[in-house]
Amino acid sequence: MASSTIENYVKQLYLEGQRTSNQKIPMGRLAKIMKVTPGTATSMVKALADSELVIYEPREGARLTRGGKQLALHVLRRHRLVELFLVKTLALDWSEVHEEAENLEHVISDKVLEKIDKLLDYPCVDPHGDPIPTSKGNITTKQYENLSDCRLHQKVKISRIVDQDPTFLQFLEREGLTPNVKLTLQSRDDYADATTLITHATSNTITLGLSTAKKILVEPL
Ligand SMILES: [Zn+2]
Structure with missing residues (x-):
């Protein structure tokens, strides 16, 4: 198996575990994420289990071993770090x-990576607000609230965007909704499926659907 394939599998197992707060990922779910058939996902996971990167339990799913998690991080x-660079x-x-x-x-060397880290002054988050693990494999994942759940009229700051679809990010950029932007939620209407917010610096009033607001994580100021 190519090392980039191994890296992609362990990375996705880790990310899915974070998303669902469940370390054991079913094969059907993994197959969907990797865009392969469940049979392919299962044979890949068995190979990863042979390399002691995952523990595979038939009918239940796969979870990363300590070594698998270290590789994913x-x-x-x-x-x-590359994104930020x-x-x-x-x-x-x-x-x-x-x-x-x-x-x-998959191709950048540790030597170049550490130079980038130093050049950027050892950053904690990438351009989307995702935490950057340290070289020792530690990661600090802060729990943020999403914009659709936050309290009305509370001042908040955008901390993280959890969808990296390019057109979605371009939309946020156009609307001025990028990390560190400060705003206040003005209204929320579950039936209209809409929230209205106002940005502090530019006083723009923006209406978002609730599913969009859920992809924007914020912290109170
Ligand atoms: Zn990315």
Whole structure:
């Protein structure tokens, strides 16, 4: 198995475990994420189990071993540092760096990675607000509230965007809804499926659907 394939599987197992707060990922779910058949996902996972990166329980799913988790965090470190480097140093748009990092995360050397880390002054988050694991494999994941659940009239700051679809990110950029932007939720209407918010710096009033607001994580100011 190519090392990039191994890295992609452990990375997705880790991310899905974070998303669902369940470390054991069913094969059907993994197959969907990896865009392969369940049979392919299962044979890949069995190979990962042979390498002691996952523990596979038939009919239940796969979860990462300690070694598997360390590898996943190392891949995420490469991915997220590369994204930040592409935005900050090479001035690429934040909507296009995810695709670039998907490739570069498998080929960049530790030596170059540590230089990038130093150049960027040891950052904690990538351009989307995702936490960057340390070189020792530690990660600090803060629990944020999503914008659709936050209290009305409370001042908040955008901390993280949980959807990296390029057109979605371009939409947020156009509306001025990027990390660190401060805003207040003005209204929420479950029946209309809409929230209205006002940004502090520009006083823009913006209406979002609740499903969009859920992808924007915020913290109180
Ligand atoms: Zn990314």
